[in-house]
Every structure is written in structure tokens, then in C-alpha cells.
Amino acid sequence: MPQNAQVSRISKGKRTEIRRENERMILDAAERVFAEAGYGGATMQLIADLAGLPKANLHYYFPTKEALYRQVVRNIFEIWLHAADSFDHAPGPVEGIGAYIEAKMEISRRHPYGSKVWASEVMHGAPVIQDYLESTLRDWTAGRMAVIQTWVDQGKMAPVDPRHLLYMLWAMTQHYADFGHQIETLNGGQPLTDAQWREATETVKTVILRGIGVL
Amino acid sequence: MPQNAQVSRISKGKRTEIRRENERMILDAAERVFAEAGYGGATMQLIADLAGLPKANLHYYFPTKEALYRQVVRNIFEIWLHAADSFDHAPGPVEGIGAYIEAKMEISRRHPYGSKVWASEVMHGAPVIQDYLESTLRDWTAGRMAVIQTWVDQGKMAPVDPRHLLYMLWAMTQHYADFGHQIETLNGGQPLTDAQWREATETVKTVILRGIGVL
DNA sequence: CTTGAGCTTGACCATACGGTCAGAAAACGA
DNA sequence: TCGTTTTCTGACCGTATGGTCAAGCTCAAG
Numbered sequence: 001m002p003q004n005a006q007v008s009r010i011s012k013g014k015r016t017e018i019r020r021e022n023e024r025m026i027l028d029a030a031e032r033v034f035a036e037a038g039y040g041g042a043t044m045q046l047i048a049d050l051a052g053l054p055k056a057n058l059h060y061y062f063p064t065k066e067a068l069y070r071q072v073v074r075n076i077f078e079i080w081l082h083a084a085d086s087f088d089h090a091p092g093p094v095e096g097i098g099a100y101i102e103a104k105m106e107i108s109r110r111h112p113y114g115s116k117v118w119a120s121e122v123m124h125g126a127p128v129i130q131d132y133l134e135s136t137l138r139d140w141t142a143g144r145m146a147v148i149q150t151w152v153d154q155g156k157m158a159p160v161d162p163r164h165l166l167y168m169l170w171a172m173t174q175h176y177a178d179f180g181h182q183i184e185t186l187n188g189g190q191p192l193t194d195a196q197w198r199e200a201t202e203t204v205k206t207v208i209l210r211g212i213g214v215l
Numbered sequence: 216m217p218q219n220a221q222v223s224r225i226s227k228g229k230r231t232e233i234r235r236e237n238e239r240m241i242l243d244a245a246e247r248v249f250a251e252a253g254y255g256g257a258t259m260q261l262i263a264d265l266a267g268l269p270k271a272n273l274h275y276y277f278p279t280k281e282a283l284y285r286q287v288v289r290n291i292f293e294i295w296l297h298a299a300d301s302f303d304h305a306p307g308p309v310e311g312i313g314a315y316i317e318a319k320m321e322i323s324r325r326h327p328y329g330s331k332v333w334a335s336e337v338m339h340g341a342p343v344i345q346d347y348l349e350s351t352l353r354d355w356t357a358g359r360m361a362v363i364q365t366w367v368d369q370g371k372m373a374p375v376d377p378r379h380l381l382y383m384l385w386a387m388t389q390h391y392a393d394f395g396h397q398i399e400t401l402n403g404g405q406p407l408t409d410a411q412w413r414e415a416t417e418t419v420k421t422v423i424l425r426g427i428g429v430l
Numbered sequence: 431c432t433t434g435a436g437c438t439t440g441a442c443c444a445t446a447c448g449g450t451c452a453g454a455a456a457a458c459g460a
Numbered sequence: 461t462c463g464t465t466t467t468c469t470g471a472c473c474g475t476a477t478g479g480t481c482a483a484g485c486t487c488a489a490g
Contacts, residue, residue, distance in 0.1 A: 014457065015466065022467090036339060041255025044448065054469050059449065116338045122397045123331045124251060133400045141401055158425070164418035167398065171390030172383050182337045183382065185348045186356055203379035210373070211426030229487070230436065237437090259478065269439050274479065 035113035076114035093157040104173035115177035158213030250328035291329035319388035330392035373428030
């Protein structure tokens with residue numbers, strides 16, 4: 001029977017498998033190239049080379065550059081949103097905001113390219129995900145603001161404007177991904193070590209939690 | 216005598232004046248286009264149109280696109296650096312850091328395009344100002360870190376890691392420029408009003424100053 | 431007025447890029 | 461094995477872009 005021995009793949013429909021595999025390769029390569037070169041600076045050829053595929057093959061899976069970019073941005077957005085689960089089932093700001101900071105710092109560390117693509121997209125006026133900003137993100141933000149406001153009303157934290165507090169959290173955590181190169185340069189050209197990441201996370205948590213009066 | 220009545224210009228050397236004027240027009244247009252489209256997405260034609268000049272004229276003043284971009288980035292960097300003057304002659308963290316936050320928030324408001332260009336440049340690995348990062352910015356950072364450490368040693372503030380505190384300050388203040396579009400969208404599509412800018416600045420100041428234990 | 435240096439500009443060029451396509455190859459079902 | 465569907469890919473095309481150039485124009489100095 002046609003069982004390829006040296007390739008340890010799940011042989012659950014080879015067609016489907018090939019498609020999934022290639023789409024992932026392309027999306028990973030695209031995420032990195034879009035992050036490093038920007039949308040305008042990225043070329044399909046560069047993405048193809050990094051994915052190890054001929055350029056024409058990219059257009060088989062993703063009809064246009066914009067379609068590919070759109071998919072990359074949406075994938076990141078999904079990761080963003082799920083990061084807030086920690087926020088929800090928390091009894092108060094210490095646990096909720098603390099966990100949120102840790103989750104977002106972890107994302108900055110694991111998905112630096114994605115964070116940069118998102119930042120680029122927003123900086124350029126969100127040409128492809130404006131609808132998401134106006135629907136999903138707006139709803140999401142309103143929900144968390146309500147939670148924070150509840151905590152304020154219950155006297156569980158200092159009366160801080162929930163909106164600007166959220167912006168501060170986003171800004172600080174994403175900064176470690178988006179400005180990673182600058183941070184690395186100021187770190188003697190070396191990427192942050194595990195210990196330094198912990199230190200960064202702890203510093204952010206401490207300053208914020210004390211800043212909202214819960215430490 | 217050839218005195219143009221309807222143009223109120225200083226006639227101090229018309230050649231020099233024309234050159235200064237045009238360079239400024241071009242640099243202003245370039246800053247905006249680079250910010251909105253990214254380096255790769257920006258075209259000389261777009262910049263020329265916005266500056267109200269023929270494209271060929273741009274190449275007379277700036278030989279290449281990269282040279283023009285380089286000048287834009289350097290101009291912004293200068294503004295960054297001078298923002299820290301408020302930092303220096305302060306007796307303690309309340310005045311120093313408070314003033315620094317206000318200065319940087321004001322820059323975010325006045326120079327949103329410049330901030331975005333800087334962010335883009337760093338996100339893409341600082342291809343044109345890496346030397347600045349390694350020299351000027353590194354020195355600058357070391358100096359401010361020393362000041363903060365002194366305050367910590369003197370017991371004027373809580374023992375917060377100066378490096379990460381600086382990153383937090385940069386992140387939060389620049390966020391209001393770099394992610395201005397997102398903030399505007401979440402503000403009902405309206406730019407922040409004067410009052411909202413004040414509110415933002417105050418929130419940041421309050422949370423940070425309380426976060427470092429000086430309120 | 432004359433002259434020459436600085437400024438302006440339409441037309442042009444080489445290149446690189448996104449995208450297309452026809453046909454080969456591989457996988458699949460019967 | 462054979463026919464069909466899906467995947468793969470080199471070669472190709474139209475366009476847009478950064479950059480060039482030569483000719484013309486403006487201005488100030490002599």
C-alpha cells in the first residue's frame with residue numbers, strides 16, 4: 001500500500017493535508033515578511049522563497065497579495081481576542097489585570113511578527129480591518145471597560161478611567177514586540193533572556209497594579 | 216522694483232529662501248506619506264503631488280527616495296531627544312517624570328506622522344538609523360536610567376527598574392500617536408478633543424506616578 | 431543688458447512587481 | 461489500469477515606480 005515510511009504524517013486524506021500544510025507555510029512566511037518589510041515592501045517572491053514554494057503556487061492558494069495579507073491580519077486578531085479570557089473570570093483587578101498583562105506579554109514574546117503586522121495595519125489607517133475595529137474590537141473594549149468600571153464602583157481599585165487604562169495595557173505589552181529591535185539594541189544587541197522577560201513582565205505588573213491602587 | 220506684493224516673504228536671498236521653502240514642503244509631505252503608506256508603499260509621485268511639485272523636482276533636492284526618508288527620520292529623532300530636557304533639571308521623579316510624560320504626549324499630538332515613521336522604522340529593524348540607536352539613543356538612555364536610579368537610591372521613589380520604566384513611558388505616550396486611528400475609531404470615529412487629551416495625559420501621569428510610589 | 435549659476439520640468443528608461451496561463455505532474459476514485 | 465480532479469510551476473505580460481536627462485526658465489551680480 002502507498003504508505004510513505006520516512007514521512008511521519010497523518011495520512012488522513014493527503015490532498016487535504018497538503019493544502020493545510022502549504023497554507024500554513026505560506027501564512028507563516030507571509031506574517032514574517034509583512035512584519036519585516038511592511039505591506040508595500042513585501043513581495044510575493046520574498047514570501048514564496050521563505051515558504052520554499054514557487055511564486056505561482058502562492059497565487060494558487062491565495063488569489064492576491066491583499067487576500068493573503070487579509071488572512072494574516074485576521075489570524076492575529078483572533079489571537080488578540082482570546083488573550084482576554086483571563087480577564088473575564090477574575091474576582092478583581094489584581095487577578096484579572098495581572099493575568100491579562102501576563103497573557104499579553106507572552107503573546108508579544110511568541111508572536112512578535114503578528115504584533116508588528118497588526119501595528120502596521122492600524123498605523124496605516126486599518127485599510128483592511130476597519131470593519132473589525134468598528135464591530136468586534138469596539139464591542140470587546142466596551143465589555144472590558146464595563147468590568148473595570150464595576151471594580152472601580154465596588155471600591156476594588158482606584159478611580160482610573162477604564163478606557164485609558166486599557167490603552168496603557170495594550171501600549172506597554174505590545175511595545176515589547178513592536179519595538180523589540182530597539183529593546184534588543186539597547187540590551188547590547190542581545191534578545192531578552194527568559195529572566196529579562198520575567199523582569200519586564202513583573203515591572204509592568206507592579207507599576208500598573210500599584211498605579212491603580214491595588215498593591 | 217520686483218517686489219511681489221501679495222506674497223509676504225522675507226526677501227533675504229531669494230535663492231536660499233526658495234530652497235528652504237521647497238525642502239520644507241517636500242519634507243512635510245514625505246513625513247505624511249511615509250507615515251500613511253510605509254516606506255515601501257510611499258511613492259515619489261504621491262509625495263510630489265502632496266508637496267505641489269513635479270516629481271523630477273524632488274530628485275533635484277533629494278537624490279533618492281532613501282535619502283529623503285533618511286532626512287525625515289533624522290528630523291523626528293531630533294524632536295525626540297529634545298523632549299527630554301524637562302527630565303534633566305528636575306529635583307525628583309514627580310516633576311521630572313511628570314514633565315516628561317506631558318512633553319511626550321504633546322509630541323504625540325503635534326507630530327503623529329513623525330511618530331509613526333519612527334515606529335515603522337524601528338519595527339522594520341531600523342535599516343537606516345541603526346547607528347543612531349547604537350550611539351545616541353544608547354547614551355541618552357543610559358543617562359536617564361542613571362538619573363532614575365539616583366532617585367531610587369535616594370528613596371525618592373519605589374525601586375522600579377529604570378530601563379523598563381523608560382520603555383513603559385515611551386510605549387504609553389507614543390501609543391497615542393501610533394495607534395491614533397484605533398483610538399479615534401474607539402472614540403466614535405472622532406479625534407480626541409482637547410479635554411480628552413488632557414484626560415489621557417492625566418490618567419497616564421496618575422497611574423505612573425502612583426505606580427512608582429510618589430503619589 | 432549680459433552672463434552664468436541655480437532652479438524647474440516633461441519626456442523618457444530600465445527594472446521589478448503582481449498577476450496569468452497552459453500544460454505537466456501527482457493524487458484519487460472506480 | 462484508466463479517467464478525473466487537484467496541485468504544481470516555468471514562462472510570460474502589463475503596469476507602476478525610482479530615477480535620469482536635456483532643454484528651458486529665473487534670478488542676481490557685474
